[in-house]
């Protein structure tokens with residue numbers, strides 16, 4: 223019986239050597255190793271043998287099968303290598319060709335908007351002051367005149383990290399930080415940064431967004447300075463003909479508090495869909511720094527006064543570029559981002 227396996231092995235290896243492409247290899251595989259191939263047929267003979275010869279025959283047949291499988295894989299690899307070498311030789315491989323260029327990126331629309339703000343405020347003497355996104359409850363609320371259980375805390379849906387730590391709901395905690403760092407010097411800073419609110423994400427609202435907070439502390443600073451600053455900002459950003467309207471408002475950390483509107487840049491005050499027919503667009507909340515907040519920052523409210531304001535970043539950009547969905551800003555869709 224070993225003669226049978228030996229002759230089959232020899233024949234199969236010769237045929238394998240002769241198989242010179244993938245199709246021929248498959249024919250060979252089916253013919254020898256397939257379910258009805260020659261090796262299977264050989265194995266069927268085992269039942270016709272006398273009992274004592276069966277183990278030796280079975281062993282020889284299995285060995286044959288393994289040998290042929292290994293030879294098949296080796297031949298397959300060799301053919302693949304030959305094929306690749308042939309292709310390279312035919313097409314030529316120029317290793318000196320430059321790689322595919324990666325184009326330069328550009329600034330995100332939010333970054334561009336922020337930098338416009340920085341430039342305008344820098345010309346008015348405001349420095350940029352950065353403060354952390356993760357804040358203590360005390361800085362985000364308590365020192366801004368909202369002690370625990372103060373009802374005004376409900377104005378902000380808050381992400382709590384622990385009982386004491388929050389993702390800042392506004393950039394205002396930076397006011398306390400900069401006052402404590404700079405006192406008793408006068409202050410003129412903007413505090414740009416991301417804010418976080420536990421809110422449903424829709425086309426109109428995101429759970430993270432940018433604010434640019436402004437703070438000025440000095441001797442004899444009045445509401446007139448605040449209104450003048452906001453007016454100047456709006457005119458530099460949206461054109462010298464802009465008009466500003468002031469309405470009374472409420473924030474726990476300013477007294478008195480205001481909301482500032484400017485005449486609608488789309489309809490020039492006539493009334494349109496964007497300004498809801500009012501002719502006015504809200505640009506931000508502001509007010510005179512509350513005496514308690516000044517005190518918490520280390521300034522004596524008898525001697526010092528100041529104003530603070532908070533401006534949006536994404537919303538004005540939406541107006542300017544007619545973007546109708548705020549979720550596009552941080553959706554990482556290059557088709558959107560490349561437009562700016």
Ligand SMILES: [Zn+2]
Nearest residue numbers: 486489494497
């Ligand atoms: Zn309008």
